[in-house]
Amino acid sequence: MDFRKPVGFDNDMYIEKQSEQIMKRIDEFGGKLYLEFGGKLFDDFHASRVLPGFKPDSKLQMLLKLKDHAEIVIVISAGDIESNKIRGDYGITYDSDVLRLMDSFANAGLFVGSVVITQFDGQPSAIKFKEKLENLGIKAFIQYKIEGYPYNVKKIVSDEGFGKNDYIETTRPLVVITAPGPGSGKMSACLSQLYHENARGIKAGYAKFETFPIWNLPLKHPVNLAYEAATADLNDVNMIDPYHLEAYGKTTVNYNRDVEVFPVLNAMFEKIEGVSPYKSPTDMGVNMAGYCITDDYICRKASHDEIIRRYFSALCDKKNGQKNDAAIAKIESLMNQAGISVESQRPVVKAALQRSEETGNRPAVAIELPDGTIVTGKTSDLLGSASAALLNALKAVAGIDESTLLIERKVIEPIQLLKTSILGNHNPRLHTDEVLIALTMSAVESTDAKKAFDALKSLEGSEAHATVILSQVDRDTFRKLGINLTCEPHHESKKLYHR
Numbered sequence: 001m002d003f004r005k006p007v008g009f010d011n012d013m014y015i016e017k018q019s020e021q022i023m024k025r026i027d028e029f030g031g032k033l034y035l036e037f038g039g040k041l042f043d044d045f046h047a048s049r050v051l052p053g054f055k056p057d058s059k060l061q062m063l064l065k066l067k068d069h070a071e072i073v074i075v076i077s078a079g080d081i082e083s084n085k086i087r088g089d090y091g092i093t094y095d096s097d098v099l100r101l102m103d104s105f106a107n108a109g110l111f112v113g114s115v116v117i118t119q120f121d122g123q124p125s126a127i128k129f130k131e132k133l134e135n136l137g138i139k140a141f142i143q144y145k146i147e148g149y150p151y152n153v154k155k156i157v158s159d160e161g162f163g164k165n166d167y168i169e170t171t172r173p174l175v176v177i178t179a180p181g182p183g184s185g186k187m188s189a190c191l192s193q194l195y196h197e198n199a200r201g202i203k204a205g206y207a208k209f210e211t212f213p214i215w216n217l218p219l220k221h222p223v224n225l226a227y228e229a230a231t232a233d234l235n236d237v238n239m240i241d242p243y244h245l246e247a248y249g250k251t252t253v254n255y256n257r258d259v260e261v262f263p264v265l266n267a268m269f270e271k272i273e274g275v276s277p278y279k280s281p282t283d284m285g286v287n288m289a290g291y292c293i294t295d296d297y298i299c300r301k302a303s304h305d306e307i308i309r310r311y312f313s314a315l316c317d318k319k320n321g322q323k324n325d326a327a328i329a330k331i332e333s334l335m336n337q338a339g340i341s342v343e344s345q346r347p348v349v350k351a352a353l354q355r356s357e358e359t360g361n362r363p364a365v366a367i368e369l370p371d372g373t374i375v376t377g378k379t380s381d382l383l384g385s386a387s388a389a390l391l392n393a394l395k396a397v398a399g400i401d402e403s404t405l406l407i408e409r410k411v412i413e414p415i416q417l418l419k420t421s422i423l424g425n426h427n428p429r430l431h432t433d434e435v436l437i438a439l440t441m442s443a444v445e446s447t448d449a450k451k452a453f454d455a456l457k458s459l460e461g462s463e464a465h466a467t468v469i470l471s472q473v474d475r476d477t478f479r480k481l482g483i484n485l486t487c488e489p490h491h492e493s494k495k496l497y498h499r
Helices: 011-028 045-050 058-065 078-082 094-108 124-135 186-199 222-230 242-248 256-273 296-319 325-338 347-358 385-398 409-422 432-442 447-454 472-480
Strands: 033-037 070-077 112-120 140-144 174-178 205-209 238-240 253-255 364-368 374-378 463-466 484-487
Touching (some): 045 222, 070 186, 078 094, 078 124, 124 140, 140 186, 174 186, 186 205, 222 238, 242 256, 347 463, 374 385, 385 463, 385 472, 432 447, 432 472
Parallel strands (some): 033 174, 463 484
């Protein structure tokens, strides 16, 4: 059986085309470009899910081709620092993610020049974070909250607006402005820099790198609908770019916030530089992703899968108090537009629920392997349902009989003793990270365990569903293995506090 994930996107072509276009923009603006990076720069898992073949670090690899020309500036909103905003995929605060990103970029060989705290209005936590950065030897700059932004152009493009902001000291022709998440103030940071560069007589330009929506795909293409599902809580809407249609007679896709703010941006460009370099929001973008789709059917199916996953994610977020009914209703509308349903699109849901029913409604997990095979796991006194399903999936991809015991009880029980008697945990069952350690230990002596361990990478691209909200550690393990997990919006217990 072929357990490889089908590919619909040429990653190498993408890196090559994107690099060429960015260098072209630098030349067009006289040697200095502020490039606003939307989405995740280092680990764009959304793009890799909807465009199979896109590597999560594609943008990073593209920048590495330009590393001698580029420096990175990380932007974070003072309001996000003050509110302890959490990055959902990692479960860490935005300010912690700034430090994680800096380490990741540095380890990859990219130069991180500084951190900018935007929308500053005296927030105490932001002041402390700036002090922390400076104590670590990191350059930190402040950009202030501007009353009337972005519509009061006269005030924004003045000494009382952008003029109050710190000037970010940069040394390279390509300045990549990125952030832990949306709403961090990346565009404002870029425009503020254009104001300061122009005041110093330095030629500089601005461009935007957003992978989604893909401007040269149809408005209702599933890849673009999946982007709307991913940003349902932000109420982003894909739309035809009317400015591009008027200027060039060509239909392109952008999203509402960029279209709505374009006249204001145009006015800012004119006030800063005398003339605007762009006729439409689409003009501002540098995005070659649409040219690198090699199998439209595969990308359509992957995007349908993603919409369903986002639906379950929104349901679970609501259960945890993190999303509202509007976001759920938005994704339900997108499912209707795409003509898909949970039943038609995600067979692991039915398999997991059926397995739970067979075991007295105890938690269960189902995993659909890349070849379509579905295996399940139930809760036992030794293993949680996620751990059981994981071992059963490894047996399937490694060609091991399903009745084979991969980990002996004598290996599991000492770990349980450590958890309950020494570390004080109430749950003796092994989580997925613990069961993988136990499998590694067993692989030293067991041929079957070694075969299962060697098959771990074959799980990438699998789909999984749990009948309860799994623990953070299980969710993290599945993510690291490349297994796309969804959960029913129920906790295993009725406790008020869940980890």
